[in-house]
Amino acid sequence: DKLALIAPRTVYVQAKTYYGGGEWYTLDLDYKRIARILRQAGYTGYVTxxxxxxxxxxxxxxxxxxxxxxxxxT
Structure with a gap:
């Protein structure tokens, strides 16, 4: 998993949401999975x-x- 490989170097997280649809958007992000990977990597910074x-x-x-x-x- 590419996210798990870079997660230990993460210094900033910006989460995008597209309620109501949006341009350039074609998938739903699994933020629970993303959060779990970041937590396991020791990320304790902000999420904007x-x-x-x-x-x-x-x-x-x-x-x-x-x-x-x-x-x-969680």
Missing amino acids: LEFEGKEEPDTAVPKSLAMLREAFQ
Whole structure:
């Protein structure tokens, strides 16, 4: 797994979400898997959110944060 190979060198994580669809987006990211790999590699830094979907930010950003919190706080 390429992520596991680079995870020990990770210094910054930016998570993208696309609620409501978005351009340039063709897959769903498994953030629970990503978080597990980063945790196993000893990553303790921040995870930032970049929202690019077409859903209204007032609803999509809270949904995005909840999803990321669930994935990264286990």
